[in-house]
Amino acid sequence: MHHFAYRDGILHAExxxxxxxxAAIGTPTYVYSSATLERHYRVFRDALAIPDARIFYAVKANGNLGVLMTLARLGAGADTVSEGEIRKxxxxxxxxxxxxxxxxxxxxEELAYAVGAGxxxxxxxxxxxxxxxxxxxAGLGxxxxxxxxxxxxxGAGGHAKITTGGAANKFGISFAEAERLYAHAANMPGIAIEGLAVHIGSQIDELSALEAAFRRLAEIVRGLRAQGLAVTRLDxxxxxxxxxxMSPPYEHGPGLIEAYGAMVRDVTAGLDVELGFEPGRIIAGNAGILLARVLYVNARADRRFLVIDAAMNDLVRxxxxxxxxxxWPVSEPEPDAVRLAYDIVGPICESSDTFATGRELPALAPGDLIAFKTAxxxxxxxxxxxxxxxxxxEVLVKERQFAATRPRQTYEELLGTDRAPDWF
Structure with missing residues (x-):
């Protein structure tokens, strides 16, 4: 569910x-719904139905300060992948x-900062x-x-580039080495070894691969405990x-999160560990849209280009x-409106700056606003x-209010990060 809907013929955010x-911020602009962020966090938390589960929101999905503040107030933690994300x-x-x-x-430097931050x-x-x-x-005591x-x-995921748990992927310690390294870590002076983690990919809509990965993790836990080693956490x-x-038929049927929670409870039953989770896209994905404006309609004999002011540097996916x-057009089309096929493109000098090919939309003209959903x-x-x-x-909406949580960069800010070499 999301909170972007037509009212009186105009698309609203809440x-x-x-x-x-x-009118106030310009375009292109990302618009986030507080109500959707809050709802998705609660749905995920409640579907787990696991007392004391820790939810670490994946900051890489959307690190906007307003988004993070919204989730922080609900009790969310943060899964980070850089010092900058920790600081944010x-x-x-x-x-x-x-x-x-x-x-x-x-x-x-990043490790030292993380340790020092506690x-x-x-x-x-x-x-x-x-x-x-x-x-x-150890050097920091x-x-x-x-x-x-x-x-x-x-490995699993919606695309080869977001699959992370396969043998050919760069992530993690090999399954065969896990017990040896865990035992080694237990005797290291600067390490308090607590448990294991796994993440096999993104945009997963079928649970069998996740279940298989979690069962492999449970197998390691039992092996470690048989050696007398303590395991208190699973991430x-x-x-x-x-x-x-966003319109029926949906790509994924209802109940995926609930089925995931039931599967996790089954796999981890009896392990007596603190469970951690790192949701990102499932919290933020449908909570945002990219608002853009039509610049030109370039009609040819065999196709029609809709040139907009957003580009692949704004939305690279x-x-x-x-x-x-x-x-979606921001002005709601009539039910019987004629639909035309458009190639929707941005202004960047790359043929890859194309958002959609042959997409059927109501007739659009320069100046019209459109919204990229699930952004x-x-x-x-x-x-x-x-x-x-x-x-x-970037803009955050809460009910009738909105605020630019990342104002559009000025040209002075854009150029101000550069420095001329001394010899010029």
Missing amino acids: DVPLPAIA AIAAGIPPERIVFSGVGKTA IHQINVESEGELEALSAIA RRQAVVLRVNPEI LGGGLGIPYA PAMYDAYHEI GAYGASMSSTYNQRRLVA
């Missing part, structure tokens, strides 16, 4: 008409004891990282809580998929993953200044 945001989470009001740090390439745990992904972290933490991220050699990652088709986003995850967080285009603006 109680705010989108043309009001376009803390700035949003998420305390360090509700933050985990993941990623295969953490630098010494975060809940670091998800270690290699033996080299384990050794480096132990030395850093700390023993850092750690879980080992295991690669279960079971089960994220990856549940969401519907990118279609170019990067061949991702699908529904596109709240991996939209603004992956945006850039390619072609020296200013970073896209």
